[in-house]
Amino acid sequence: xxxxxxxxxxxxxxxxxxxxxxxxxxxxxxxxxxxxxxxxxxxxxxxxxxxxxxxxxxxxxxxxxxxxxxxxxxxxxxxxxxxxxxxxxxxxxxxxxxxxxxxxxxxxxxxxxxxxxxxxxxxxxxxxxxxxxxxxxxxxxxxxxxxxxxxxxxxxxxxxxxxxxxxxxxxxxxxxxxxxxxxxxxxxxxxxxxxxxxxxxxxxxxxxxxxxxxxxxxxxxxxxxxxxxxxxxxxxxx
Numbered sequence: 471x472x473x474x475x476x477x478x479x480x481x482x483x484x485x486x487x488x489x490x491x492x493x494x495x496x497x498x499x500x501x502x503x504x505x506x507x508x509x510x511x512x513x514x515x516x517x518x519x520x521x522x523x524x525x526x527x528x529x530x531x532x533x534x535x536x537x538x539x540x541x542x543x544x545x546x547x548x549x550x551x552x553x554x555x556x557x558x559x560x561x562x563x564x565x566x567x568x569x570x571x572x573x574x575x576x577x578x579x580x581x582x583x584x585x586x587x588x589x590x591x592x593x594x595x596x597x598x599x600x601x602x603x604x605x606x607x608x609x610x611x612x613x614x615x616x617x618x619x620x621x622x623x624x625x626x627x628x629x630x631x632x633x634x635x636x637x638x639x640x641x642x643x644x645x646x647x648x649x650x651x652x653x654x655x656x657x658x659x660x661x662x663x664x665x666x667x668x669x670x671x672x673x674x675x676x677x678x679x680x681x682x683x684x685x686x687x688x689x690x691x692x693x694x695x696x697x698x699x700x701x702x703x704x705x706x707x708x
Contacts, residue, residue: 488675488676489573489576489578489675489676490577490674491576491577492575492577492673493575493671493672493673493682493686494669494670494672494696495669495670495686495689495692495694496669496696497670498668499643502641502643502668505641505668505670508689508690509670510630512685512688513688514632514637514685516632517631517633518630521629522629523557523626524557524627525556525624525626525627526556526560526623526624527552527553527622527623528553528554528565528650529552529619529620529621529622529623530551530552530613530616531550531551531616532615532617532618533618535620535703536616537616537699538703541697541699541700546573546574547573548571549569549570549571549572550570551567551568551612551613552567552569552570553567553590554566560590560656561589561590561591562587562588562589563588563590564583565583565584565590567581567601567605567609568580568581569612576676584604584605585604588601591655592655594654594656597619598613598619601613620649620650620651620703621648621649621699621703621706622647622656622658623645623646623698623699623702624645624646625643625644625646625698626642626643636678636681637672637673637674637681637682637685640670640671640673641668641669642668642669642671642698643667643669646661646664647661647664648661648662649703662702662705663705664702667696669696669698672686
């Protein structure tokens with residue numbers, strides 16, 4: 471099993487987060503140094519909360535891409551299912567199975583740490599079978615419909631937080647994505663032509679609305695509905 475400090479601050483072994491804001495600000499890749507500057511000189515006094523690391527996600531959708539279409543149609547309530555793990559490997563990893571639920575600007579995340587290591591170089595049929603065998607019935611029900619591997623991506627993430635921990639900021643960059651819909655095993659060779667961008671994401675509990683507005687006002691970029699999942703699949707659709 472991975473060490474606990476490898477899991478934090480994003481996750482616990484089996485948990486559900488409370489409703490929170492997740493506000494994204496997007497700027498061009500060449501402004502990465504400026505983005506760090508904005509965070510470190512922010513009046514809230516953001517500090518490094520965790521060492522930088524690579525974040526990996528495998529998204530699972532329905533065969534008709536319901537999660538993608540719900541987002542494109544702008545539905546206020548939507549869900550997406552994914553595996554998430556950290557580091558550069560795809561073999562012997564202990565991913566989290568997560569479902570993200572969104573209601574307008576607020577969202578929550580339910581997650582479970584899989585109890586066995588996965589080899590994500592194996593065929594998808596074997597990987598999905600292994601996941602289903604290790605999770606509770608409620609998760610198995612989700613996997614019955616959201617069982618189509620669609621997109622695998624990874625990017626670098628930096629973590630910051632206010633001294634009281636109430637406001638967290640992540641800085642994402644160097645994103646790479648791979649289409650998984652037409653392969654029987656993971657495609658990690660043919661990259662999608664996505665535009666690299668810097669994503670600043672500000673996260674805080676639902677009750678911190680006023681303070682959140684003050685935090686956002688310091689940053690020059692405008693708020694965006696940026697979704698790495700949507701951007702990756704739209705690139706695959708041409």
